[in-house]
Amino acid sequence: MRQRDHIAARRRPCKARAVEPPAAEEFNCRECGACCRDVADGTALVSAEDLVRWKREKAEHVLASLVPGHFSQMGFATHANGTCVHLGTPGHPNDCSIYETRGWSCRALEPGSSQCRTYRRLYFAKLEESAEPR
Numbered sequence: 827m828r829q830r831d832h833i834a835a836r837r838r839p840c841k842a843r844a845v846e847p848p849a850a851e852e853f854n855c856r857e858c859g860a861c862c863r864d865v866a867d868g869t870a871l872v873s874a875e876d877l878v879r880w881k882r883e884k885a886e887h888v889l890a891s892l893v894p895g896h897f898s899q900m901g902f903a904t905h906a907n908g909t910c911v912h913l914g915t916p917g918h919p920n921d922c923s924i925y926e927t928r929g930w931s932c933r934a935l936e937p938g939s940s941q942c943r944t945y946r947r948l949y950f951a952k953l954e955e956s957a958e959p960r
């Protein structure tokens with residue numbers, strides 16, 4: 827299960843921005859990305875097998891995006907707003923740019939699971955809140 831907490835980690839400016847929320851009952855990760863936001867550096871953990879695979883694939887950009895995580899493991903870095911550095915592709919802000927080779931904790935979070943629904947509920951609420959007139 828993906829390890830996540832909600833400690834704010836503030837680093838680089840974010841290029842991936844939330845725009846349109848995904849449909850409430852569609853669990854298409856590539857159009858969602860709710861669980862890839864509001865996370866802290868190193869909480870989307872990767873495994874030793876991931877590291878070996880990325881070295882084999884010569885995925886230097888993926889290896890370079892890792893920071894020390896929980897439990898002596900490595901995890902993905904986040905932007906200043908807590909969004910994973912890999913979230914967002916040109917024209918698709920909710921897609922994972924390394925989807926095909928993403929790490930174990932990203933794969934382990936099952937679309938439609940209770941954890942997934944919680945991430946989505948929180949994300950939708952945040953979107954609604956930010957859309958409300960002040």
Ligand code: SF4
Pocket residue numbers: 852853854855856858859860861862935936937938942943945946
């Ligand atoms: S696991 Fe759930 S919250 Fe995460 S991207 Fe997929 S559908 Fe969205």
Ligand code: SF4
Pocket residue numbers: 861862870902910911912913914921922923924925928929932
């Ligand atoms: S690597 Fe991809 S799936 Fe994993 S947290 Fe980052 S954007 Fe989400």
